[in-house]
Amino acid sequence: xxxxxxxxxxxxxxxxxxxxxxxxxxxxxxxxxxxxxxxxxxxxxxxxxxxxxxxxxxxxxxxxxxxxxxxxxxxxxxxxxxxxxxxxxxxxxxxxxxxxxxxxxxxxxxxxxxxxxxxxxxxxxxxxxxxxxxxxxxxxxxxxxxxxxxxxxxxxxxxxxxxxxxxxxxxxxxxxxxxxxxxxxxxxxxxxxxxxxxxxxxxxxxxxxxxxxxxxxxxxxxxxxxxxxxxxxxxxxxxxxxxxxxxxxxxxxxxxxxxxxxxxxxxxxxxxxxxxxxxxxxxxxxxxxxxxxxxxxxxxxxxxxxxxxxxxxxxxxxxx
Amino acid sequence: xxxxxxxxxxxxxxxxxxxxxxxxxxxxxxxxxxxxxxxxxxxxxxxxxxxxxxxxxxxxxxxxxxxxxxxxxxxxxxxxxxxxxxxxxxxxxxxxxxxxxxxxxxxxxxxxxxxxxxxxxxxxxxxxxxxxxxxxxxxxxxxxxxxxxxxxxxxxxxxxxxxxxxxxxxxxxxxxxxxxxxxxxxxxxxxxxxxxxxxxxxxxxxxxxxxxxxxxxxxxxxxxxxxxxxxxxxxxxxxxxxxxxxxxxxxxxxxxxxxxxxxxxxxxxxxxxxxxxxxxxxxxxxxxxxxxxxxxxxxxxxxxxxxxxxxxxxxxxxxxxxxxxxxxxxxxxxxxxxxxxxxxxxxxxxxxxxx
Numbered sequence: 001x002x003x004x005x006x007x008x009x010x011x012x013x014x015x016x017x018x019x020x021x022x023x024x025x026x027x028x029x030x031x032x033x034x035x036x037x038x039x040x041x042x043x044x045x046x047x048x049x050x051x052x053x054x055x056x057x058x059x060x061x062x063x064x065x066x067x068x069x070x071x072x073x074x075x076x077x078x079x080x081x082x083x084x085x086x087x088x089x090x091x092x093x094x095x096x097x098x099x100x101x102x103x104x105x106x107x108x109x110x111x112x113x114x115x116x117x118x119x120x121x122x123x124x125x126x127x128x129x130x131x132x133x134x135x136x137x138x139x140x141x142x143x144x145x146x147x148x149x150x151x152x153x154x155x156x157x158x159x160x161x162x163x164x165x166x167x168x169x170x171x172x173x174x175x176x177x178x179x180x181x182x183x184x185x186x187x188x189x190x191x192x193x194x195x196x197x198x199x200x201x202x203x204x205x206x207x208x209x210x211x212x213x214x215x216x217x218x219x220x221x222x223x224x225x226x227x228x229x230x231x232x233x234x235x236x237x238x239x240x241x242x243x244x245x246x247x248x249x250x251x252x253x254x255x256x257x258x259x260x261x262x263x264x265x266x267x268x269x270x271x272x273x274x275x276x277x278x279x280x281x282x283x284x285x286x287x288x289x290x291x292x293x294x295x296x297x298x299x300x301x302x303x304x305x306x307x308x309x310x311x312x313x314x315x316x317x318x319x320x
Numbered sequence: 321x322x323x324x325x326x327x328x329x330x331x332x333x334x335x336x337x338x339x340x341x342x343x344x345x346x347x348x349x350x351x352x353x354x355x356x357x358x359x360x361x362x363x364x365x366x367x368x369x370x371x372x373x374x375x376x377x378x379x380x381x382x383x384x385x386x387x388x389x390x391x392x393x394x395x396x397x398x399x400x401x402x403x404x405x406x407x408x409x410x411x412x413x414x415x416x417x418x419x420x421x422x423x424x425x426x427x428x429x430x431x432x433x434x435x436x437x438x439x440x441x442x443x444x445x446x447x448x449x450x451x452x453x454x455x456x457x458x459x460x461x462x463x464x465x466x467x468x469x470x471x472x473x474x475x476x477x478x479x480x481x482x483x484x485x486x487x488x489x490x491x492x493x494x495x496x497x498x499x500x501x502x503x504x505x506x507x508x509x510x511x512x513x514x515x516x517x518x519x520x521x522x523x524x525x526x527x528x529x530x531x532x533x534x535x536x537x538x539x540x541x542x543x544x545x546x547x548x549x550x551x552x553x554x555x556x557x558x559x560x561x562x563x564x565x566x567x568x569x570x571x572x573x574x575x576x577x578x579x580x581x582x583x584x585x586x587x588x589x590x591x592x593x594x595x596x597x598x599x600x601x602x603x604x605x606x607x608x609x610x611x612x613x614x615x616x617x618x619x620x621x622x623x624x625x626x627x628x629x630x631x632x633x634x635x636x637x638x639x640x641x642x643x644x645x646x647x648x649x650x651x652x653x654x655x656x657x658x659x660x661x662x663x664x665x666x667x668x669x670x671x672x673x674x675x
Contacts, residue, residue, distance in 0.1 A: 063399075096432035106431040113398070114431035118422045124388035125423060128395020128403075135377065135401070158388030165383065318467050320428045320436030320491040 001270065004215040008281070010056075014214060015276040016288045017052040020295070021072045022273045024081065027296050028071075028088070029250035036304070038090045039101035044072035046244035046264070049272040050175050051076040053218035054143050054237075057225050058111070061138060065113035065126040066145040068103035069175075073145050074115070079107035081295060082302035091306035098309045099317070119180075120146060120153035123172070127159045130170035130234075139229040141169040143221075149180030151195050152188060160234070164202045167233035171224055172199065174238040181247045182258040199236040206236035214272045242267040330509040332502045335477040336366045336442075339484035340404060342513045344374050347402060350488060351378040353389070354406030354442075363408055364444075364503055386415035390441075394424050394493075397439040402488060410443040410497065411454045417462075424493040425468030439493040440484070445536065445587065446500045447635070452626040458536065458588035458619070463495045464565045464597065470518060471565040473497040473587075475539035477507040479562050482516025489515065497564075499537040499587065521568040523575070527555030530581040530649040533572055534560060535594055538585040538636065544666040545641035548658040552642075554649045564594055569601040576602050576612050581648040585636050586618035593618055613648055617641060639663030 004011065025043045032041065044051070047069075055064065055076035066073040074084060080095065087094025088102050095106055096114075106114035113129060116122045126144035133140040150156055151174055163170045174195055178185050185192045196206035207220045217239050224235035242264055246253035254261040277285055330338070344350045352370055354363075358381050362368040371379040382389045386407070393403040407413055413420070420441070427437050446455040463469050470492055474480040480498070487494040524539065525546045534542035539560040546556040557575050561567055576582040582602055584595035595616035606612055617636045625631055643657045650656070658666075 065395075094432070095434075096430060099432055100430045104430045106434050108434045113395075114427065114435060116423065118418065121391065121419065121423055124391025124419070125395035125398070127388070128392040128397070129399045131392060131396050132399035132401050155385070155388040155391060158383065158385035159391070161383055162385060162388060162392060317429045317433040319470075320433075320438075 001211060001213045002216050006215065011276060012280045012284055012288065014052055014056055015280050016292065017056065017076050018048050018214070018273045018276060019288060020292050021048040021052065021075050023292050023296055024075060025071060027300065031300070032250035037088045039088045040248045041088065041102045041250065042069035042248050043245045043250065044069055046267060047175055047177060047241040048072050049212055049214035050173060050217060050239045050241060051145065053214045054173055054221045056218055057222045058141070058143060060111065061140040063111045063113055063129045063142045064145065065122040065129070065142065066115045067119065067122060067147060067150065068115065068117040070105055070115035070145070074105045074107065074112050077112050078110040079105065079112045082299040083107065085299040085303040086306045089303040090308065091303055092309040092313070093306040097313065120150035120155055122146065123150065124155050124159045127163050127168055127170055130163065130168040131166065133169055141171060141225055141228045143171040143173055145173045145175060147180070148174060148176040148178065148185050148195065157198060160199055160202050160204055163234040164204050167231060169228040170234040171221065171228065172234065172236040174236065176238055176240050177243040179243065195238050196236060204234050204236055206238065208238040210240045212239065212241050212267065212270060212272060214276065326511045327508045328511065329506045330477050331504055331506050332477040332480045333365045333504070335481035335509050336484055336498065337368055339481040341370060341373065343485055343488045344370065344378065349400060350402045350404065352404045352406060353380050353382055355382055355384060356408060357381060357406050363406055367406070386412055387418060390416040390419035391423065393439050394419055394427070394437055397437045398427065398435045402438045404440045404442060404488065407443040409455050410445050410459055411457050413441065413443050413459060420469065420493065421466050425466045429468060436491045437493045438491045440487045440496050441493065442496045442498065444498040444500050447537065448631065450626040451624065453623045456624040460495070460497050460564055461588055461593045464594060469565065470494045470563070471497065472563050473536040474562060475502065475534065475536055475560050477505060478509050479516050481509050482514050483562065485513055486515040486517050497536060501537055516562060518563040519566045519568050521571040522560045522562055524558040524560050525556060527557040528579055529555045530583060530645045531572065531575040531579045532556045532558045532641065532645055533584040533598055534558060535564065535585065536587040538587045541636060541638050542585050542641055544638035545645060548638055548642040548662060548666055549645055552646065552656055554646055556645055569605060572598060573602050573605045577606055577610050580610065580612050582612055582614045583645050583648055584616050585641055588618055589621060590616045590618040591621065615644055615648055617644055637663070638666040
């Protein structure tokens, strides 16, 4: 883990982002057995630092896009928490008005592209946003989040090539948690450690961060995005992480035989939420924690109190 | 000097080009991309001059990456641009299905109306001179199947321009199906921009004996068949749906109620095809009391062969269409087929390659 030169205010802001995501996901998991959430959920617990770090260097006018595991990205970029919770409850006030669920979260006003459940589909779509950003010449950038599995789809390579060719302001963010559902990367990829090489072969600078260090990810992203805003073209960050819960659902699954609990031990030891919590002045930390709990409780209350969609709404928005 | 409302003969290919040029003039968010749109052949001339006029930011080629390029088009559309993505053959659109079906068609709906996808996907169907298995397919029914997509299949130069302008202005993804053999055909086309909007079919010929619906290039074949039928005393009412989705079924129902015979001739296969959809839609709407007899025609249920002698058996032609329409209209009469000589004269001018 690296030392950081970030100010206390920066650290506490990052801590708040990490804590919000962690607690949102934990509360989602707590609610889940009650069946009030009516959607598959792919929790980000253990992977929060990637979204928190990347989105910390993005701003208004920048976009992010992601996969079915996008709660972290959505929250870190400023997506409405009540709207996402209501979406998971299937309510009319949800961010997709009850038509997308947990896998298709969106908040256009916050710069969150719609997330997609078909692996890697959001990568070229994000390049389309980046093309529009380049044409607009306002210095905005796009970050697209995807897993190690998505790096095996053809359109990952196709999009890297196109983004490099056109010097698009697109940051590829590979959250490598080592598993595609339950299949380890070594069973899927001829050279598991060479995701960055695919980008480098096309002239796209790439960095791998192996230890989940939120400051290292943020520092790398900061440099990449600064370069990108000046027309430097795309870049790739591969951040190794570990998924603490099952692929989909609220539980742990270390007893299922495809992986074992000893794998998570080093990741829990370096848990970035706890690490940054210890760096924030105690009184401030207490206040942040309380505010996060209140915000989540309010989101749950909003979701529960919101109306269900009217049956006729099944027909709305088929066409724009 | 032509006036803005002037109407003059124009080829289908030039009508396409003119529509895109006028819309690019009007709206700076419109751009054209796809393999070969900026080369010396300009997609058989349909993008000629656009690069020179609008520059390489708005007219550019792509890597051979149809999947990702479709995603790029969708993302650019959602971000506020109006892309026209061009494929020189419709067969290549099979590489785009994931993005078109899983993202473009569903974006507005699954993201709760927060985004729209104003995208036009141009593609051309080939025919003759050995186009064969992978350069000849009419895949429109696959796209008609999916809610959220629109499908246009103009059969003449007038509609090529009007549909293209309507498609570019539409806030939804439009699959725009062109036909290579129509590129050289001419009709009167207004010089000023105009839109042929979705949802209104056209009566091409009037007749009380049999309704013949043609799709894409088959409209032209059906009109030639109607001429052969007229010589034999059968009056065919030929209908061009123009837009396949949304489909103006009401115009077809109205005609079929009157003629009580419906022949649908598709530029594709019959199984689960547009012809099946149209026949089912008409029979459901008209009910059994209307007593409408129906028939479908389309590609032979085979892969398209390349040898011209085999290919002749693959497609409906004015002779086979006329014979089928006669049988529907005169079920109790002796079978009739137009003379081979008349059929040959009626059949459209064969295309000579290479492409």
